[in-house]
Amino acid sequence: MKNMKNSFKKPLTLLTVYYSYMLEYRSELILWVLSGSLPIILMGVWIEAAEGGNFELRAVDFARYFFAVFLVRQLTVVWVIYEFEKEVLQGKLSLRLLQPIDPVFHHLSNHISERFARMPFVFLLIGLFFILYPQAFWVPNLANLVFFTLSVVLAFALRFLIQYTLAMLAFWTERATALENVWFLFFLFLSGMIAPLEVFPEAVQKVVMFTPFPYLINFPASILVGLPVDLTRGFLSTLGWLLIFLGANRLLWRAGLKRYSGMGA
Amino acid sequence: MSIIVAENLSQSYPVAIKEPGLRGTITHFFRRTYRNINAVQDVSFNIEPSEVVGFLGPNGAGKTTTLKMLTGLIHPSSGTVKVAGYDPFRRQEAFLHKITLIMGQKQQLIWDLPAIDSLKINAAVYNIPDKEFHRRVGELTEMLSLESKLTQPVRKLSLGERMKAELLAALLHHPQVLFLDEPTLGLDVNAQVGVRDFLREYNQLYQATVLLTSHYMADITALCQRVLLIYQGKLMYDGRLDGLLENFAPYREIYVELSQLLPAEKLMSYGDIQLLEGRAVRFIVQRELLTRTVSRILADLDVIDLTVTEPPVEEVIGRVFKSGVV
Numbered sequence: 001m002k003n004m005k006n007s008f009k010k011p012l013t014l015l016t017v018y019y020s021y022m023l024e025y026r027s028e029l030i031l032w033v034l035s036g037s038l039p040i041i042l043m044g045v046w047i048e049a050a051e052g053g054n055f056e057l058r059a060v061d062f063a064r065y066f067f068a069v070f071l072v073r074q075l076t077v078v079w080v081i082y083e084f085e086k087e088v089l090q091g092k093l094s095l096r097l098l099q100p101i102d103p104v105f106h107h108l109s110n111h112i113s114e115r116f117a118r119m120p121f122v123f124l125l126i127g128l129f130f131i132l133y134p135q136a137f138w139v140p141n142l143a144n145l146v147f148f149t150l151s152v153v154l155a156f157a158l159r160f161l162i163q164y165t166l167a168m169l170a171f172w173t174e175r176a177t178a179l180e181n182v183w184f185l186f187f188l189f190l191s192g193m194i195a196p197l198e199v200f201p202e203a204v205q206k207v208v209m210f211t212p213f214p215y216l217i218n219f220p221a222s223i224l225v226g227l228p229v230d231l232t233r234g235f236l237s238t239l240g241w242l243l244i245f246l247g248a249n250r251l252l253w254r255a256g257l258k259r260y261s262g263m264g265a
Numbered sequence: 266m267s268i269i270v271a272e273n274l275s276q277s278y279p280v281a282i283k284e285p286g287l288r289g290t291i292t293h294f295f296r297r298t299y300r301n302i303n304a305v306q307d308v309s310f311n312i313e314p315s316e317v318v319g320f321l322g323p324n325g326a327g328k329t330t331t332l333k334m335l336t337g338l339i340h341p342s343s344g345t346v347k348v349a350g351y352d353p354f355r356r357q358e359a360f361l362h363k364i365t366l367i368m369g370q371k372q373q374l375i376w377d378l379p380a381i382d383s384l385k386i387n388a389a390v391y392n393i394p395d396k397e398f399h400r401r402v403g404e405l406t407e408m409l410s411l412e413s414k415l416t417q418p419v420r421k422l423s424l425g426e427r428m429k430a431e432l433l434a435a436l437l438h439h440p441q442v443l444f445l446d447e448p449t450l451g452l453d454v455n456a457q458v459g460v461r462d463f464l465r466e467y468n469q470l471y472q473a474t475v476l477l478t479s480h481y482m483a484d485i486t487a488l489c490q491r492v493l494l495i496y497q498g499k500l501m502y503d504g505r506l507d508g509l510l511e512n513f514a515p516y517r518e519i520y521v522e523l524s525q526l527l528p529a530e531k532l533m534s535y536g537d538i539q540l541l542e543g544r545a546v547r548f549i550v551q552r553e554l555l556t557r558t559v560s561r562i563l564a565d566l567d568v569i570d571l572t573v574t575e576p577p578v579e580e581v582i583g584r585v586f587k588s589g590v591v
Contacts (some may be wrong), residue, residue, distance in 0.1 A: 010389045010390065013388070014389065017378070017385055020378060021382070094338050094371070095366065095368070095371055095373045097338060098336060098337075098361060098364070099361065100361040100390060261338055261339040261340055262278060
């Protein structure tokens with residue numbers, strides 16, 4: 001029982017302290033939320049397009065889809081690579097390594113508590129959105145909500161793990177973030193952020209489903225709006241990619257630490 | 266039994282070198298050349314529990330590299346280290362609970378939050394129960410005279426207060442072995458004294474072993490009975506601080522105040538003149554010649570005042586490093 005209490009104490013303390021840390025940046029938080037409104041802009045573009053051309057999706061479907069994309073983005077934003085790179089280059093990682101806790105838990109709790117700090121602003125925007133565009137309002141059914149929650153948690157985990165794995169390259173190069181920028185380009189197009197995968201040619205869709213990208217945005221967003229998705233395949237693929245990146249991450253972490261110490265820590 | 270055992274420690278690591286100019290930059294881009302730096306060469310020493318040992322040496326002598334090997338951040342290229350019975354590089358949990366590393370130029374406290382929040386994280390990470398956490402924070406706060414500072418954001422603290430808060434964070438888990446790398450870097454004299462006093466008190470209270478590097482000789486003279494002198498990666502001296510002076514400073518200073526002005530040529534026969542200002546003269550004299558010189562001065566000259574002192578340690582060390590022959 002005592003052990004139980006102890007094992008909860010660590011994550012709880014990390015989360016509460018990093019939560020207050022994030023609240024120090026109240027005003028920045030609004031800007032960060034707003035900086036994620038690319039989907040809302042794209043929504044306008046696609047609604048226009050849907051009214052003119054013939055797509056399988058109606059204008060209101062596009063509106064809901066991009067609203068869901070916006071929400072998923074807000075819940076899965078990750079910046080660990082920037083923090084990690086800084087720690088490696090400035091040698092701050094050294095102090096972290098001398099604590100009996102894997103440094104990743106600091107980053108992870110930082111991200112998770114930021115989610116809680118961000119939520120009030122996100123809800124505010126959601127309210128505003130439906131006031132301005134009431135036709136798009138809908139209530140998803142309970143099953144969709146449950147699957148959406150699960151898929152968004154997994155999407156966050158995968159996004160975090162992928163970026164943290166890229167971050168490991170900071171041990172070898174001074175600018176790991178450059179790689180993240182290249183990666184982000186693929187992410188932008190293949191995740192369903194620019195356009196729902198439904199409007200892509202079928203062949204492209206088939207190929208994209210074998211990459212990790214659609215499970216980061218398109219999959220959870222589609223569940224929420226009720227677009228047809230293969231739930232089993234979606235969840236299994238996400239889990240599969242999680243395992244692959246977890247393995248890669250741990251391998252790179254070990255090799256990277258060797259290199260870090262080899263260069264004089 | 267020694268708490269720190271270092272045997273034939275060596276460390277070399279590659280450093281990228283870049284020629285100046287555009288050409289050098291382009292070559293650097295395509296093909297990096299590295300040069301091996303022998304940071305530490307064949308260094309051996311033992312440190313007993315509760316000893317306070319000063320690590321002396323100019324910049325780049327290998328002090329920090331040695332500390333990093335002792336804390337397990339880097340693996341020695343050759344040789345062995347044991348700290349509190351552990352192989353540091355494995356960074357086992359029990360080992361990490363026993364040590365701490367404090368670097369004057371690197372902070373662990375979260376910048377935008379009050380220090381107490383960072384301390385809470387440390388308490389959780391090191392499994393310190395709440396009651397014990399409050400007791401320790403209270404005790405250390407008092408020793409460091411940090412009352413009321415812990416609830417201010419770290420960025421609002423002065424450099425001295427911040428360093429003290431860093432010390433508090435680094436010592437919250439009551440480590441047995443303290444590694445300090447330039448803990449007083451950049452602090453004003455008052456803050457330096459504060460940090461020094463605290464370290465002495467902590468060492469006496471908890472019988473903790475302390476190994477510290479510092480540029481400020483006063484840190485070393487105030488805290489360490491024993492010093493390790495490292496130069497160009499090699500251990501040059503290991504022993505008592507006063508022994509270092511005996512070995513490397515066979516000089517004394519004689520300060521004389523004369524009743525009348527005398528020309529330098531006349532005074533030169535008594536010893537090297539280090540300073541001549543009006544009627545005040547400072548001579549540097551070899552220790553063996555001290556008594557003879559003093560009696561000669563008193564016999565020959567009209568003296569108002571005369572004092573004999575040891576030269577300050579930094580001067581001695583400086584002379585040792587400058588001459589390069591140790």
